[in-house]
Amino acid sequence: MDMIFAAMLDALSLTTFLSVVLGVMIGIVIGAVPGLNAPMAIAVAIPLTFTMTPLAAIGMLVGVMKGGGFGGAIGAILLNTPGEPHSAATTLDGYPLAKGGKPRRALQTALYSSVAGDSCSDLVLILLAPTLAVFALRAGPVELAAILVISLTLIASLSGRSLAKGIFAAALGAFLATVGVDPETAAPRFTFGQVELFDGLPLAAVAIGVLAVPEIILRLQEGRRYSADASRGLANSEGDDRLTFGEFLTLRRTVFRGAGIGTAIGALPGLGTTLAAFLSYAATKRFSAAPEKLGTGATEGIAATESANSAVSGANLIPLLTLGIPGNLTAALLVGAFLIHGVTPGPLIFQRDTSLVYGLFAAMIMANVMVLIIGSLGLRVFALIVKVPPFVIYPIVLLLCVVGIYVSQGGFFAVWVMLAFAVLGFFMLKLEISIVCFIIGLVLGPMIELSIRQSVILLSRNPAAILDHPFALILFAASPFVAWLLIRDRNRLSDG
Amino acid sequence: MKHSKILALAAATMAFAVPAWADFPEKPINLVVGFRAGGGSDTAARILAAEMEEALGQKIIVENRGGAGGAVTTEYVRAQEPDGYSIGFAVATTFSFTPLTGSVAYTPDDVTFIATTHGYRTVMAAPLDAPFDDWAGMLDAAKERGWINYASIIPLDRAIMQYVGKKEDIAVNIVPTRGGAGARQAVLGGHVDLAFSGSNALPMMEDGALKVVVALNPEGIEEHPGIPTLDALGYGVSAVEAAVFFGPDDMDAETVAKLESVLAQAVQSDRFKDFVNNKFRGFETFKTGTETAEGIASDAKAYRDLLDFISE
Amino acid sequence: MSRSPEGPGGATSPGLATDLILGIVIVLFSLLLLFWIIPAQVNDAGAFGLPPSLAPRALAWLMAALGAMLIVGNLRHNGEVDPLAGKLSWQDVGHLALCILSVAFMLIVMRLAGDAIGRPYSGFWIAAPLGLIAFTLIHTRAPLWAYAFNALAAPAVIYAGFWWGLELPLP
Structure with missing residues (x-):
């Protein structure tokens, strides 16, 4: 224990502090730019760390990761431009709230929930990492398939006014996610001979295309329709839009629920941030006192998704450090960067690299505090974005989407993909087909497909082995019951 | 340590020995990396790019075009001008194995190989x-x-x-x-x-x-001699994987030679050696463009036989 | 540039609910997938577990079924007011096409100019101001300073941030 504190105190040097601060700032700024995201921020930051001491480098990258998480929320809330699919969940309530004249309130909710969720999961990581990692490993393809199926059932309650259209959107998303090289036969599916499609559709390009670009197109159209509005900012009203600490405390149940869901999903490798964000949102909708307000700019919705998102990023480090298994793209980049700086993941990491690992923990705590401080200061500046006249902001954001997708997703091809999905998104928006369900299908579809196919192969020679997976069987059995419950309660939940 | 410096010096002298290369490069060089930014392969490419920048006195612009195990970059690079200002970074199997699967349009003959800089172990x-x-x-x-x-x-x-x-x-x-x-x-x-x-x-x-x-790599794991290779077990198959620099087809021989010699020097840098041996845990190897092309041709033949045997 | 604001109802065909048309489109799309695109683009050879075409086929059938549900559901409620009436007009589609085409034009110019000059950001410097002016024109009612700001200051800031700050190349 003494050693741990010594190592943590060691980390509290000025260099580490400064590199964490720099990392957080890089993360927030890059994460907030439309088209860029947290993985991009990490990729940009890695070469910068080559010449740093290992501890400073790790501190900076952790700062970038956490700053990038919050930065993503800024873009999602103010401009409806989610950099990663999981930020799409934050746009659900964040963008309406910001548009409704309360950008600061929305950003503050996101910031506080994000830091709270992150801190909770960091605490779990620091206290329980090795035990939890071993436990999490017991979840194989069969268990993952079961968890995904029941999660999808739960999330189906987000399908909007028409259940049929919501399921259609999810099916279309899942269908489009099958584009690319088939993981089993290595033969391409729906690639039409395009090598660029072999690894599937570029997710960020699809998310920006389907969510952000149609919104920008609509706003550009408004310029012609309502002359009086044209000179006004995005926000319709001003006045006091701050979130007091007391108000934030009323969200504590939502935040803790989000943190719990995020931590659990982050610790289980192979599930990912998007699932956590939408599960937390669906759960909040289920248990909320005013479920009809969710989706129209409720702070509850922002708190649910941001706490879960950020909790995943801390908990992700559990499988990452002890098993070398990254939980999402950001973590995958982080594990590569850790290797460069001499942190080799493995079950003995706590004995082998004690000072680095506890230094990393100290850096994480520091980064949480810095995100809170820098984020709070930055809020005032960021919230001003909504005051910029629409004829300035929307053309520039459209260009930024193009440029951001070009550099982060690999060239013109991804930009064309974004443009094609903008057309789809525009029609979906007009015809009230849930874009959120589409994104959920796009992200979860391939995970479900792969885990089911893996399970079938694993059990093919010995089908009786399914009895060795009681947890999965219970979840599978419960799914129809959950679906029935949700359909029964639909009227209460979905009136929006 | 000392040894490597002498080698680096030797390589450096070699680079200056032939005056005909003097003109290239006159402007920044685009290095297209076939893997997404931030990973191990990308890091190796960026370390080498930094070393090349120093040796060439020109900026190397690193751009990532990940996807399909280097095939996306290969398709992109082979469509560029073969003037030496657009070069690519992929792996040996991008050329020796991927074309055999019938899903890409290029073959190893459609590019100019510049060098192999380090090996992967699997x-x-x-x-x-x-x-x-x-x-x-x-x-x-x-x-x-x-x-x-x-x-x-x-x-x-x-x-x-x-x-x-x-x-x-x-x-x-x-x-x-x-x-x-x-x-x-x-x-x-x-x-x-x-x-x-x-x-x-x-x-x-x-x-x-x-x-x-x-x-699976024929060299085996040096620090764990107890681990046999598939080759040594008598199967006669192996997975040969290495980092490959290449350019569009029909590159000028002198330009290739210049890039090759700069890379030969770059792989001797302490930073790169430390990365390959201790961080990436691959192995040091350097092959010239011609050697790379020969190696890839023989690998491709071996893989062809392997696939034929499976599908028999 | 400015057109008159559209009236309620727009150009949606009267009598037919929008969702009914949507259902028909979905069913046709699913059938197209099932009988043409899936067989042509997915190769099941070499599979040892579930075939690669299973998930796409299942999803296409699901979409077809949901489309059929939409058709049936909206046939019955024909008397009611279409909840989507006036949501999507030909004017909207025109505006969408205008926006998409101007982005597409900007991309093509950027690529051609970038290839021709071959220096980083040369294509960007030619195409981005044009694109921004076009986007601002589409919005209409922007003062002159906004055109100048969008065409010059914005690309300059992006150039400084992306190229000097992050060293990310653009054509």
């Missing part, structure tokens, strides 16, 4: 509680039960395991995974009996988290 790993400790034990266990569950990552490792299965007459139950993380998870959790892995399985083995039963 292994097959088993869970700690597997009922065997080595290759022979694995075969026995598989024969006794009638099948073996194997987590595959790329088509090449799958082909090799199918080849082994056919030779040994064991049923290989191939579990596809997406990327290294999925296979790692399957083997650590004991959900499969055997899994393909990159060199990142080595530190896990050293920590006592899994067993490594065989190496």
Whole structure:
């Protein structure tokens, strides 16, 4: 224990502090730019760390990761431009709230929930990492398939006014996610001979295309329709839009629920941030006192998704450090960067690299505090974005989407993909087909497909082995019951 | 340490020995990396790019065009002008194996190879509680039960395991995974009996988290001589993987020679050596463009035979 | 540039609910997938577990079924007011096409100019101001300073941030 504190105190040097601060700032700024995201921020930051001491480098990258998480929320809330699919969940309530004249309130909710969720999961990581990692490993393809199926059932309650259209959107998303090289036969599916499609559709390009670009197109159209509005900012009203600490405390149940869901999903490798964000949102909708307000700019919705998102990023480090298994793209980049700086993941990491690992923990705590401080200061500046006249902001954001997708997703091809999905998104928006369900299908579809196919192969020679997976069987059995419950309660939940 | 400096010096002198190369490069060079930013391959490329920048006195603009194991970059680079200002970074199997699958339009003859800068090491790993400790034990266990569950990552490792299965007459139950993380998870959790892995399985083995039963690269694992190679076990197959710099077809020989010599010098830098040996855990190797092309041609032939044998 | 604001109802065909048309489109799309695109673009050879075409086929059938549900559901409620009436007009589609085409034009110019000059950001410097002016024109009612700001200051800031700050190349 003494050693741990010594190592943590060691980390509290000025260099580490400064590199964490720099990392957080890089993360927030890059994460907030439309088209860029947290993985991009990490990729940009890695070469910068080559010449740093290992501890400073790790501190900076952790700062970038956490700053990038919050930065993503800024873009999602103010401009409806989610950099990663999981930020799409934050746009659900964040963008309406910001548009409704309360950008600061929305950003503050996101910031506080994000830091709270992150801190909770960091605490779990620091206290329980090795035990939890071993436990999490017991979840194989069969268990993952079961968890995904029941999660999808739960999330189906987000399908909007028409259940049929919501399921259609999810099916279309899942269908489009099958584009690319088939993981089993290595033969391409729906690639039409395009090598660029072999690894599937570029997710960020699809998310920006389907969510952000149609919104920008609509706003550009408004310029012609309502002359009086044209000179006004995005926000319709001003006045006091701050979130007091007391108000934030009323969200504590939502935040803790989000943190719990995020931590659990982050610790289980192979599930990912998007699932956590939408599960937390669906759960909040289920248990909320005013479920009809969710989706129209409720702070509850922002708190649910941001706490879960950020909790995943801390908990992700559990499988990452002890098993070398990254939980999402950001973590995958982080594990590569850790290797460069001499942190080799493995079950003995706590004995082998004690000072680095506890230094990393100290850096994480520091980064949480810095995100809170820098984020709070930055809020005032960021919230001003909504005051910029629409004829300035929307053309520039459209260009930024193009440029951001070009550099982060690999060239013109991804930009064309974004443009094609903008057309789809525009029609979906007009015809009230849930874009959120589409994104959920796009992200979860391939995970479900792969885990089911893996399970079938694993059990093919010995089908009786399914009895060795009681947890999965219970979840599978419960799914129809959950679906029935949700359909029964639909009227209460979905009136929006 | 000293040795490497002398080598670097020798390479540097070689670079200045022939005056005809003097003109190239006159402007920044685009280096297109076939993998996404931030990964191990990208890091190696960026370290080399920084060294090249110093040696050439021109900026190297690193751009990532990841996808399809380097095939996206190959398609992009081969459509550029062969003037030496657009070069690519991919791996040997991008050229030796991927074209055999019939899903890409290029062949190894459609590019100019510049150099091979370092090698990758790959292994097959088993869970700690597997009922065997080595290759022979694995075969026995598989024969006794009638099948073996194997987590595959790329088509090449799958082909090799199918080849082994056919030779040994064991049923290989191939579990596809997406990327290294999925296979790692399957083997650590004991959900499969055997899994393909990159060199990142080595530190896990050293920590006592899994067993490594065989190496797939012909060089073997230097620091663990107890791990046999598939080649040494008498199968005559291996997975040859290395980092390859290349350019569009018909590049000027002098330009290639200049880039080649700069890379020969760059791989001798302490920073790069440390990265390859201690961080990336690959191995040092350097091949000129011609050697690279020859190696890829012979690898391609071996893989062709391997695929023919499986599909027989 | 400015057109008159559209009236309620827009150009949606009267009598037919929008969702009914949507259902028909979905069913046709699913059938197209099932009988043409899936067989042509997915190769099941070499599969040892579930075939690669299973998930796409299942999803296409699901979409077809949901489309059929939409058709049936809206046939019955023909008397009611279409909840989507006036949501999507030809004017909207025109505006969408205008926006998409101007982005597409900007991309093509950027690529051609970038290839021709071959220096980082040369294509960007030619195409981005044009694109921004076009986007601002589409919005209409922007003062002159906004055109100048968008065409010059914005690309300059992006150039400084992306190229000097992050060293990310653009054509």
